[in-house]
Amino acid sequence: MLDPKLLKEKYNEIKQNLRNRNLNLDLDAVISFYNKRLELIKRIEELRCERNTIADKLKQKVAIDEKNTLVERGKNIKNELSIIEKEYEDIDKKFWELFKKIPNFTHPHIPVGKDEHSNREIKRWGDIPVFNFKPLDHISLGQKLDLIDFDTASRVSQQKFYYLKKEAVLLEFALCVFALKKLQKKGFTLIITPDVARSEIVEGAGFNPRGPETNIYSIANFDLCLVGTAEITLAGMLSDCILYEKELPLLYCGFSHCFRTEAGAYGQYSKGLFRVHQFSKVEMFAFTKQEDSDTIHEKFLQIEEEIYQDLKIPYRIVEVCSGELGAPAYRKFDIESWMPGRGEKGDFGEITSTSNCTDYQSRRLNIKYKTLNGDKKFVHMINGTAVAISRTLIAIMENYQTEEGFIIVPEVLRDIVGKNIIKS
């Protein structure tokens, strides 16, 4: 969430930001709740002050009739307070409900626009492979080589789940190990996080755990959700903590399974492994000083590039436009890799994403750091995909396919997969 103090101070900026992000939110209503709330707080505090004064006087010995007057007045205050406090609670709740919906500010470089057409491509890397045969998509390849089984999974679990088999299993682990080792070398602390989190943490990280629009599974009879990304559990790891400036940045690399309901997401571009209910992911996460978050964010993007360069998968980098940003994100870069089986003639598909969420999450999760001169500030939090396994499998299978329908194993994964080519 934002800093409530900025509500008035940066009214125009917030209003413009809402427009840029294509959101419809009644900012004036938020402010009027805010003011009403302050008014009530003031009145409540006056009464409490008087109550405390009376209690204070009664600590000492007082004459009997003065005592009676004071106690009487005390009782009246108690009644009055209970009424006003109830009113305050109501207003307070409504205020926060609305206020929390206000998205983060937006980095000035970000293209303004309402949908993906306004995203800005900022770089391409690698040559798009040219096949002298008609390339297959990963679904056909997976079927032919018996690497992926969607049908059984839909019977046992549900549509959009899948069984990985044979070398696909090794590819999953190889990708994980490859990413984990690389990040450890770069100073990240490796973590395997829980795959569930309390809904409070889920919300704190800026995800909506409930409601018809939610992308998050929750567990019946428990206040728990399946995590949609390790970002949630990594962010939650330090909730309510105060860090020291000199220990920042903290760099974590977390592995988790990711669960997403993907409500209403269908169509041509979500087929196969591209949009699934469960996948594994290695995620980068950083807690930084406020002034460092931009730099670390760019570093995350570089690491993502390095990973896909090592895998020799062609990609492009896209700076995501204002209208496509999630509420917590201040700035976001996606890497889209080339997927020969996507669409008619192949297309780019999102494969990683890195966001600088500045203090939007830390304010909610209450994660601060103490500066060298003793001030406390909210940390900035940055997340980025190292490897989203399922989508990376698409990229590998489709880019590395041969005319015979085999798949060449990327060099950096061969040790673990144990072969250079997947044939049957």
Added chain:
RNA sequence: GGAGAGGUGGCCGAGCAGGUCGAAGGCGGCACCCUGCUAAGGUGUUGUCCGGGGAAACCUGGACCGGGAGUUCAAAUCUCCCCCUCUCCGCCA
């Protein structure tokens, strides 16, 4: 699942026959000082959040001792409900 213990400031930990408690003490942090005996010693300082005032240092009101409700003029302290943690037993990977 059964039995018990406990949740207090950045951390540890007193207080819990109601008012003198925002809370002892220790550790840590910060500042200064001292010092060749093995990164030690000394002194001081140090909670968060929300209001009001001030350019600021700061002053001032309120809230906060897991969360919520209650009793009372007054609750960290009493009552009830909930959540969480730990220990033991059971069950199980």
